[in-house]
Amino acid sequence: MFPWVLCHLPGPHQEIFRYQEAVRDFIYQEISRHKLRAPEAPKDFISCYLDQITKAKDDPISTFNEENLIQVVIDLFLGGTDTTATTLHWALLYMVQHSDIQEKVQQELDTVLGTATAVCYEDREQLPYTRAVLHEVQRLTSVVAVGAVRQCVTSTHLSGYPVPKGTIILPNLASVLYDPCCWETPRQFNPGHFLDKDGNFMVNEAFLPFSAGHRMCPGDQLARMELFLTFATLLRDFEFKMPEGSPGLRMEYIFGGTLQPQPQKICAVPRPSTSSPGPKEDGL
Ligand code: HEM
Numbered sequence: 001m002f003p004w005v006l007c008h009l010p011g012p013h014q015e016i017f018r019y020q021e022a023v024r025d026f027i028y029q030e031i032s033r034h035k036l037r038a039p040e041a042p043k044d045f046i047s048c049y050l051d052q053i054t055k056a057k058d059d060p061i062s063t064f065n066e067e068n069l070i071q072v073v074i075d076l077f078l079g080g081t082d083t084t085a086t087t088l089h090w091a092l093l094y095m096v097q098h099s100d101i102q103e104k105v106q107q108e109l110d111t112v113l114g115t116a117t118a119v120c121y122e123d124r125e126q127l128p129y130t131r132a133v134l135h136e137v138q139r140l141t142s143v144v145a146v147g148a149v150r151q152c153v154t155s156t157h158l159s160g161y162p163v164p165k166g167t168i169i170l171p172n173l174a175s176v177l178y179d180p181c182c183w184e185t186p187r188q189f190n191p192g193h194f195l196d197k198d199g200n201f202m203v204n205e206a207f208l209p210f211s212a213g214h215r216m217c218p219g220d221q222l223a224r225m226e227l228f229l230t231f232a233t234l235l236r237d238f239e240f241k242m243p244e245g246s247p248g249l250r251m252e253y254i255f256g257g258t259l260q261p262q263p264q265k266i267c268a269v270p271r272p273s274t275s276s277p278g279p280k281e282d283g284l
Helices: 003-008 014-036 045-055 066-080 082-097 099-113 121-126 128-141 220-237
Strands: 156-158 161-163 238-241 267-270
Touching: 014 045, 014 066, 045 066, 066 082, 082 099, 082 128, 082 220, 082 238, 099 121, 099 128, 099 220, 099 238, 121 128, 121 220, 128 220, 220 238
Parallel strands: none
Antiparallel strands: 156 161, 238 267
16 A cells, blocks of 8 residues: 555565665666767667667657666566566476476477577467467466556546556456466466367467556567577477486475476486587587
8 A cells, every 4th residue: 555665664675675776786887888888870778778868858858868767677677587587497397297298399399390400489380389388388377477566547447346546456467367267277287278179379368478458568579589489499409307306396386576486406308309409518
C-alpha cells in the first residue's frame, strides 16, 4: 500500500538500495565514456540515446535526458538478464528430467540442420518440436509469475468489478499459463500443447509469459531469439544428464523477482554425432 515507506525502514532490503546506487554509478561511468569518444555514427543504445538528447535539447517537453537514460538502461538490464538466463536454466533441467524429449529435439536438430555450421533464428520454422519444447518450458516455469507492478491511470471496470483510479495491480500470469480451460495437462510438461495433430507448431492464445497489452514486455522478440538460438545450439552440441550418483533433480522453484531453479549440478556431455564443428576447447 505504501511502497515509499520501505526506503525509511531498516532491514535487509536496504541492501537493494545500496546495489542500485552501485549499478547507477557503473552506468553513469559508461555514459561518460561514450561522451568522450570521437564523434561517430551512433553504434549502440547509449550513443543513440545521447544523440537524441542533443537533437531534442531545444524541445522544452522532451523526456530525453541523462537521468532517464540511466533509468532506461537499468530497466533493460533488470528486465533482460535474469528472465532469459533463468528460463534457459529451467529448459536444461527439463531436458534432463525428460531425456526422451531431449532426444527428440536433438533428432530434429540433426535432421533439419545437417552440416550447417550455426543455428539461425529463421530455422525455427523448420523446427516445430524444438520450438514447442521451448514454449512449454516458458509456460510451465512462468518465470515472471507476477508481472510488473502497475497502477490504474483511470477508473474502470474489469469482469464486472470496479477498479478505481490509482489501484495498484499485480497481474497473475500463472492464472492463464495454468488455466485448465486452455491447456490439456496444465501442470505437466507437455510440448504437445504447442503442436497440432500433424506435428506443426501451433500458437495458443493463452501463452502469455510476456504478459499482454500496451505494457507487455518490450523485450519479448529479443528474448525469443536469445532463447531459441542458445537452446538449439546447446542441445545440438551437448547431451544434458545427471551426474553419476546424483540424488535426483530438485524442481521446486525458489521464489524471488523471478521463479528460480534450485542450485544443482547437471552434466553437459559433448555429442559425438553432432554435425556442427562443436565447441572449441578454449571456448568452454
Ligand atoms: C524470458 C524472457 C522474458 C520474460 C518472461 C519477460 C517477461 C516480462 C513481463 C511479464 C513483463 C511485465 C509486463 C506487464 O506488466 O504487462 C516484462 C516487462 C519488461 N521487460 Fe521483459 N521479459 C523477458 C525478457 C526481457 C528482455 C530480453 C528485455 C530487454 C532487453 C526485457 C525488458 C523488459 C522491460 C524494460 C520491462 C518493463 C516494461 C514497462 O514497464 O513498460 N524483458 N517482461
